[in-house]
Amino acid sequence: MKIALLGSGNVATHMSKALIKAGHSITQVWSRNHNHAVEFALEIGADSINNIESILPEIDIIIIAVNDNGIEKAASQIPYHSRQLVLHTSGTTPLSVLEKYTPNCGVMYPLQTFSKLVDVDFSSIPLCIEGNNSEALHQIKAIASQLSKNINEVNSHQRALLHISAVFACNFTNHFYYIAQQILENNNLNFDLLRPLIQETTDKIMLNMPSEVQTGPAYRNDEQTMEEHLAILQAQPNWQELYQKLSQDIVKIHQPSSGRPK
């Protein structure tokens, strides 16, 4: 398959590596920042193009892996040719955005967090796919199954919900690690002290449901400890507010008869 890739960010980088490994060739690369496209094209042996209008007629698949707010604009500039398949890789953008411009389109959303410098095993990433017709879906399945063992057909609404749950389970979780980092650094304590706890918290989730392994002062409705923590956090009203809100929620779910902590 000859592929044109629009975008040069984390998803574009990791997906291109997986596609090349599966034997496909990335023929053309475009990025909003042309310098990025030039650099990225060099890295993966593709041609960089200045304009989306320069996509060649012989390209089989066009993959749009740009920021969500650039997807529709990119899709609108593609010079469409018959039987070409246009895909985007976004969690939240509905397939209907592409359907406005082409009869043959779909989504291949990798449910994973990508950083440029961290390698990931693409073959275990859940790929959430959708196609606007059975032929498109068939094609997407074929490519997706070359990249990963974990293929899931979901519709646009389910995909957005998966994205939201990923924001909670990954992005917001990392922000809590960041708050912990700040609390420790402000008091000359090493973040290493928390790493075994973070590892164990995740290990439990690999084998159990979150609802089964909740622990902590709020789970035990230990009002004394929660009050002491809130007092210590007084100088950081933002963290104090989060502490209170999350604790209230945990008490409400796990100790519904105990009322709310103060």
Next chain:
Amino acid sequence: MKIALLGSGNVATHMSKALIKAGHSITQVWSRNHNHAVEFALEIGADSINNIESILPEIDIIIIAVNDNGIEKAASQIPYHSRQLVLHTSGTTPLSVLEKYTPNCGVMYPLQTFSKLVDVDFSSIPLCIEGNNSEALHQIKAIASQLSKNINEVNSHQRALLHISAVFACNFTNHFYYIAQQILENNNLNFDLLRPLIQETTDKIMLNMPSEVQTGPAYRNDEQTMEEHLAILQAQPNWQELYQKLSQDIVKIHQPSSGRPK
């Protein structure tokens, strides 16, 4: 060393196993619920006692591993004998609570999340220790280093801060996994889809600082996606509020010049 253990919960259970493995014997066990004490004593080959007053004079170390709000009451009931060491295992209770009752006391706080049914490798758990005099501290160090390779001397204030950061990094994180679980279950999606993402999020933290590996719509200040997510969460005002608050914080930290997302 002859040890009396007050408490029969998760910390008491896991710490007693580690102590026995290190060659100590748990001689007496007390629990607020006497049936728990009987059951626990049977399991670890100890005697169960009905009253804390029954702790024998020949006991070398008394470990108080009860809920925080029960520590002072338990400490006040111990029949003190010279050279006995009294420890508690709590993150937030200051050492001064024990000092009111005995001249020889300290803390051994395991910075880990324990569930009764999940085994943990005690030897890698950070033990945060404190003693009220050099002899007590020396004794605590000796015991702690038999249980774990990871011994850290911290004062009561630092220990409370470690506990608070553990609440963010473990308890609140698990609550976000729970929210993700709910979002998926409500929409017939399998939580398994998120497990590789959760694993990768943690793997990154083992090698990087949280501030270096933040990703997601808020990190990119992708207002369109955040607004769509907030709209989808409209039926769940609680999750919507958390989404908004966390996103605002992430934008403020990582995109400080962009203003706040709406």
